[in-house]
Amino acid sequence: MDKNTVIGLLLIFALFLGFSFYQTSQVKKKQAAQEAQMMEEIEKETAESAQTLSLDAQSDTTGVSGSAETATLTPAQKFSNAQVTEDGDYMVETAKAYYYFSKKGGYLKQIELKDVYRYTPKDSAKQPLVIYDGGSNKMSMKLMLRDQSEISTGDCYFVANTEELVVDEQHKKLSLRLYPNAGTDSSQCQVLDQKSYIEYLYTFSNDDYKFDYEINIVNMEPYLYPNRHAFTMQWEAQPKCVEKNFDYEKNITSIYYMDNSDGVGNLDERKPDKKDFTSPLKWVSFKQQFFTTCLVSKEVPFSSGTLSVQIPEEKRDNILKDCSADLDFEVPDLNKGHFGMYMFVGPNQYRLLKEYDVKLERQVPLGWGFFLLHWVNRFIIIPIFNWLEAYGLSYGLIILILTIFIKIVVLPVSYKTYMSSAKMRALKPEIEALNAKYPKDEDMMKKQQATMQLYRSAGVKPAGGCVPMLLQMPILIAMYRFFPAAYELRQKSFLWAEDLSTYDSIWDFGHSIPLYGDHVSLFTLLMTAATIVYTWLNQKLMAPTQGNKDQQRMMNIMMYMMPIMFLFMFNNFASGLTYYYLLFNLVTFLQMFIFRIAVDENKLRAKMQENMKKPVKKSKWQIKMEELQKQQAQMLKQQQQAQKRK
Numbered sequence: 001m002d003k004n005t006v007i008g009l010l011l012i013f014a015l016f017l018g019f020s021f022y023q024t025s026q027v028k029k030k031q032a033a034q035e036a037q038m039m040e041e042i043e044k045e046t047a048e049s050a051q052t053l054s055l056d057a058q059s060d061t062t063g064v065s066g067s068a069e070t071a072t073l074t075p076a077q078k079f080s081n082a083q084v085t086e087d088g089d090y091m092v093e094t095a096k097a098y099y100y101f102s103k104k105g106g107y108l109k110q111i112e113l114k115d116v117y118r119y120t121p122k123d124s125a126k127q128p129l130v131i132y133d134g135g136s137n138k139m140s141m142k143l144m145l146r147d148q149s150e151i152s153t154g155d156c157y158f159v160a161n162t163e164e165l166v167v168d169e170q171h172k173k174l175s176l177r178l179y180p181n182a183g184t185d186s187s188q189c190q191v192l193d194q195k196s197y198i199e200y201l202y203t204f205s206n207d208d209y210k211f212d213y214e215i216n217i218v219n220m221e222p223y224l225y226p227n228r229h230a231f232t233m234q235w236e237a238q239p240k241c242v243e244k245n246f247d248y249e250k251n252i253t254s255i256y257y258m259d260n261s262d263g264v265g266n267l268d269e270r271k272p273d274k275k276d277f278t279s280p281l282k283w284v285s286f287k288q289q290f291f292t293t294c295l296v297s298k299e300v301p302f303s304s305g306t307l308s309v310q311i312p313e314e315k316r317d318n319i320l321k322d323c324s325a326d327l328d329f330e331v332p333d334l335n336k337g338h339f340g341m342y343m344f345v346g347p348n349q350y351r352l353l354k355e356y357d358v359k360l361e362r363q364v365p366l367g368w369g370f371f372l373l374h375w376v377n378r379f380i381i382i383p384i385f386n387w388l389e390a391y392g393l394s395y396g397l398i399i400l401i402l403t404i405f406i407k408i409v410v411l412p413v414s415y416k417t418y419m420s421s422a423k424m425r426a427l428k429p430e431i432e433a434l435n436a437k438y439p440k441d442e443d444m445m446k447k448q449q450a451t452m453q454l455y456r457s458a459g460v461k462p463a464g465g466c467v468p469m470l471l472q473m474p475i476l477i478a479m480y481r482f483f484p485a486a487y488e489l490r491q492k493s494f495l496w497a498e499d500l501s502t503y504d505s506i507w508d509f510g511h512s513i514p515l516y517g518d519h520v521s522l523f524t525l526l527m528t529a530a531t532i533v534y535t536w537l538n539q540k541l542m543a544p545t546q547g548n549k550d551q552q553r554m555m556n557i558m559m560y561m562m563p564i565m566f567l568f569m570f571n572n573f574a575s576g577l578t579y580y581y582l583l584f585n586l587v588t589f590l591q592m593f594i595f596r597i598a599v600d601e602n603k604l605r606a607k608m609q610e611n612m613k614k615p616v617k618k619s620k621w622q623i624k625m626e627e628l629q630k631q632q633a634q635m636l637k638q639q640q641q642a643q644k645r646k
Helices: 003-048 075-080 246-251 350-354 371-389 395-409 411-426 428-437 441-458 466-485 522-541 549-569 575-598 601-613 620-645
Strands: 090-093 097-101 108-117 128-131 137-144 150-152 171-178 181-184 190-192 197-205 210-218 230-237 254-259 264-266 273-277 281-287 291-297 304-310 322-330 336-347 505-513 517-521
Touching: 090 171, 097 197, 108 137, 108 336, 128 291, 230 291, 254 273, 254 304, 281 304, 281 322, 291 322, 336 350, 350 371, 371 395, 371 466, 395 411, 395 575, 411 428, 411 575, 411 601, 428 441, 466 575, 517 522, 522 549, 522 575
Parallel strands: none
Antiparallel strands: 090 097, 097 108, 108 128, 137 150, 137 230, 171 197, 181 190, 197 210, 210 336, 230 322, 254 264, 254 281, 273 304, 281 291, 291 336, 304 322, 505 517
16 A cells, blocks of 8 residues: 555545534534424423313312322222322233323323333343333323313323223223313312213233223313314323433434324434324334334324424433324214224334234334345244244354354355356466556456456356345345344343343443444454455455556455444444354355365366367347447547547
8 A cells, every 4th residue: 555545545534534523513503403492392382281170189089079199099999900109190010011190191101111121231230121210201182171271181180980990800991080170069179070071091901012092082062162173192202211322222213103005104313303294193103222102093093293303412311312292183072082092112023013913013123115125034034033032042042043044045146156256266367368468558448358258258257256245235234134123132141242232342441432432342343353354365265357456456455444344333233233244254254165175176277278169159248248349449549549649
């Protein structure tokens, strides 16, 4: 490598580094402006919703005055597992999770999944995985009263109707009702109209992450504006980091949705985004790396909606994004109104989400935008992975078996690639002779024609090694999408990696290095080393090229630059992915060794020399290509003669 080349590469790297810092500063400024605007809007909405429905938080489930915060636990509530906690929330327990519902607003406030844990450092005590802890999830409805004033149900108190708590042993119902005031009695105590109410009815199955969520409006025509049958569900949430890699989880957290054409889309994951929908929406979800919260309409879709994602300016309370969804729906009858939905709060796992048959599995990033990628993952990688998983094998061993299986499947393609390279190496003396015969750049066209004639006579197809390699690319890229999204690998350890779904750090710096990170991933180091060795072996086995020495040297530099780039690119990626790429290289080494033993290159050269003695019949395409090359050579000659005259 000469001095100018080194200086050029350093300048390119410096420009790239400077551009990265510039982009980061610009994004931060933009996010700060959007955050300030969002805070102004929130303050404005808070001031507008300061009105409250004439409901009394001191009324218990029977309508007798008393303190709601000191409500006693009835026998029915104890039997149904629906309890009032110390802070006044209702709690429902199933085999899958604990669900906490806020008495103020009646919405799902917090979820604690059973037998699922948030990330904790090695040798630390496990911590339960709580989704939306600290009241970071809120749902409310906008209501227009008779006097055309608007209120939010999030500011009103709901009470549990004990008669609706138990259905059977497998299903639990929690009925939270919002009663309007009918007036006051002689002692000036407020009396509730228990024949009129807005009900949030939650129905749970014991062994399911899904639960039904129904809104019932009963005899509310005297209290609500009669000509208004459109309602808006306002859903606001701040998903919090529960994985090891905060930045990665933040970058893939977003809002997903299904529109009226059954198409699944999502808001931008890398920057603030907002979308308004005037057409129906089937479902909306707030999706994190491995967990998702979905709100799905049942009989009738949401009529329209507005979805918004904002990125916090600073890392506060482990909040990933600020998500909000305003979903509109119609209730024709204010006396017997009903709108049915269900919620799913659980793992973002392909086979689990697919069971609900509404394309919730499209939230798992399997390369849906590319035809081949998601087909490879859905019909090859995932079925094999799940089949091996059923045998109770360790996930490191499963990845090893999966790698060997894939290499066996593509063995014919790999063999064809090797044979093409072997044929090119067998022609090395003839190629070197042509390079010596046409050393000048102006003879390049003649050298190309002579080389193509040599390949035809020997029966070699120069592109024969490239096409098979291109056929393997969809599998490699599909694995690139699969491993970081595989819930099955979450918190599964192998060797020194404590979690195959994230990076395996063997040394934490305590500070971040631009473009690299704040740690060293051992699997990434080993993968990079194996790739460099593979590049060295591949170049050693390659046939000589037609370019000059400077071009060959530059190509060699670029070939070794790729593994170095991988070291930076994959340092923060899932260790399951870098472990797979490491195994892929090691199995490729073994494959090349077997091929070299099986293929006698001396016999191959002798056969090719016999082919060169036979007459070669040219195809129409070859004839056209030769004519084109002759025309190009003639034009080049004329240009050179014109330059000499000048």
